[in-house]
Amino acid sequence: MTSLITPQNSALAAGFVSLLDPLPIGFFTAAWIFDIIYIYSSEIAWTQAASWLIVFGLLIAIIPRLINLVQVWVGTSYPQSSAVKLHFWASALAIILSIFNAFIHSRDAFAxxxxxxxxxxxxxxxxxxxxxxxxxxxRKAYGEAK
Known part of the structure; x- marks a missing residue:
């Protein structure tokens, strides 16, 4: 797991980000797998489980993004790398798409x-x-620093 720690960031906040950041990937991947299983089985329980996984993934995904928003964009004099900023924007876009996905999963299973x-x-x-x-x-930056 990569760390988003910079010299100006709180160790507690960086710890929360490192702890919570990988969890939404698991929830959203499981929801994606359940959606694929539903296509082949037409069992409504799979899409209901996927909708719950999306909700849990969203609840957990928003916390690290808010912490990361403060770490990367607000009040730090330490310049962040483009990799951290790209990670933030891609994750934020994934959260927005997941919100729409949660609304779609709230419909009838066949829809x-x-x-x-x-x-x-x-x-x-x-x-x-x-x-x-x-x-x-x-990893490349760490290898160059050695």
């Missing part, structure tokens, strides 16, 4: 299939790209 699966796929893809690019750029 969820095309739009719900598409939004779930986009959310998972955005979060994976955001975390992967952050991890690779920080």
């Amino acid at each position: 969820v299939v095309p739009a719900g699966v598409t939004l779930s796929s986009l959310v998972v893809l955005l979060l994976l790209i955001a975390n992967l690019q952050l991890a690779l750029r920080q």
Whole structure:
């Protein structure tokens, strides 16, 4: 797991971000898998479970983004890397798409299939790209610092 710690950031806030940041990826990926299972089984329980996973993922995803908003954008004189900013924006976009996805999953189970699966796929893809690019750029920066 990569760390978003800078010299000016609170250790407690950075700890919360490091603790909570990977959890939404698991919730949203599980919801995406449940949506795919629903396509093949037509069992309504899968889409209901996916909607609950999206809600739990949203509740947990918003907390690190708010902390990260303060760390990256408000009042820090320490310049943040473009990887951290890209991670923030991709995660924020994934949260916005997940809010729309939660509204789509609140409909009838048969109405969820095309739009719900598409939004779930986009959310998972955005979060994976955001975390992967952050991890690779920080690893490269760490390797250059040695």
